[in-house]
Amino acid sequence: HQCARTRAQHTRGRASFVDPSTLQVIKDDGETMQVSCASILLAVGTKPFRPDYIPFDGRSVIDSDELLDIKELPRSMVVIGAGVIGIEYATIFSALDTAVTLLDPKSTMLDFIDKEIVEDFTYQLRDRNMKLLLGQKADKVETLDNGKVALTLDNGRHLTTDMVLFAAGRMGATDALNLAAAGLEADSRGRLKVNPETFQTSVPNIYAAGDVVGFPSLASTSMEQGRIAARVAIGAIAKEPPKYFPYGIYAVPEISTCGLSEEEVKERGIPYECGIARFRETSRGHIMGLETGLLKMIFSLKTRRLLGVHIVGEGATELVHIGQAVLNLKGTVEYFVENTFNYPTLAEAYKIAGLDAWNRMGDIKSEL
Structure with missing residues (x-):
């Protein structure tokens, strides 16, 4: 269009x-x-990485493109790869009542996301009985005569599942x-x-x-x-893009983030304070029956400016844009404290988190 x-x-x-x-x-x-x-722009995207040691057959051992063509939901699934694509599909199938095991050689996942958000996300996954086998690698994958798939891990553990989704990276097309x-x-x-x-x-x-x-x-x-x-x-002036842009992970629950994580703020030596709001604290959260969901904002103690906003939960990829606007316009904690948000909405979490941070930071000092 x-x-x-x-x-x-x-x-x-x-x-x-x-x-x-x-x-x-x-x-x-x-x-x-x-x-x-005169000029050529390549925007060819990527295709799934398909290593030789994985016996892809398009039915029980598949990649993330072939997944879109499956005929029925598997009762069990092992997802190899805890990157964004692997996590999105793993949580979607878990929400559809497939017994999902997530496998990755790395001991951590989503390292570019704020650690507190990842911890909350991980808790939610384990709470609905998803198995997270991090720091473990599949040494052998083979299809059995009964149609199931057997995996042998590097620690000697054996897994049997209806379907294996290999989602450990993509290659430029x-x-x-x-x-x-x-x-x-x-x-x-x-x-x-x-x-x-x-x-x-x-x-x-x-x-x-x-x-x-x-x-x-x-x-x-x-x-x-x-x-x-x-x-x-074409020789037109291209203005420098905004410094911060949002990441959106369409897992269940969603994750979205914009700006600096708490780990990055620490690395830069910036004095900071955090404000936290849980979706169950909002009236909209009560109406929706939400028991989970977290919004976290990080502010500079020196300038009081917003440094980062991080959300996990219902509608995270929509909610993040409020924080993105304030972040790129160099807004401070006072924006969230002094402004009114529609009631009842999940956006109220911004005011709750802003007040939480403001109470920890204190009022503006006269010299500021």
């Missing part, structure tokens, strides 16, 4: 480089055409682009290195944006990267 609104010409097909300024496109109907242009013809080279995971300010690759007229350039691999940031790259490509 947005392409139609901007009258952007759209052609379906598979493209590959002929030279740095020319693409060959094989259209869906088999017709081949060549397109020459660049293998069919003939990058060599354009003078480009991808890394071992198929990703392209770019200038983080202009999103230019090593070839000046070729740009890349989205998952193919790596972290944070979010749809929202990918669109902004593409917008900046397009403006640079």
Whole structure:
């Protein structure tokens, strides 16, 4: 719809480089055409990483793309990989009453998220009987004659399940682009290195944006990267984007965060205070019957400015935008204390958390 609104010409097909300024496109109907242009933006995304030691069969051992085509819900599932995609699917199937085991070689998960939020999230997962086998690796995966899948872990433990979802990473979908013809080279995971300010690759007229350039691999940031790259490509002034953007993890429950985590604030040596609100403290939370949900804000003791907002619970990915706006506009704790929020809403949690922080910080001192 947005392409139609901007009258952007759209052609379906598979493209590959002929030279740095020319693409060959094989259209869906088999017709081949060549397109020459001054600038090229690559936004090809990623595909699931499929290591040789995993016996993918599209039925009982699948990747995150094949998951969308399953015919029925499994009674049990082992998810290999505790990254964002693995956690999202693991919690979705757990909410659908599948017995889920989450397996990952790392002893921690979601390291870029505030530790207190991850601890609350982990508690909720364990509370609904999800098994978290962190710090353990699957050495062997094999399909049994009865259709089930057997896993042998590096500690000798054996697991049997109806389905294995391998979600331990993705690779840039660049293998069919003939990058060599354009003078480009991808890394071992198929990703392209770019200038983080202009999103230019090593070839000046070729740009890349989205998952193919790596972290944070979010749809929202990918669109902004593409917008900046397009403006640079046509010589338009591209303003520096806002310093902080939100992360959204669409697990059950949702997680969303914007700004600095408490661990990052500590590393920078910034004196700080936190404010906490639990969704069950809000009237809307009572109406919705929520027993879980947490909103955390971090403020500078020196400037009283908001440094970070972190949420786990119902509607977290929507609620975070209030904190994002205050953060990028350099707002202080007083914003949350002195402003009125609709009642009853979960957004009231901002006022509760703001008051919690303000009570710990005290009123503004005269010298400030």
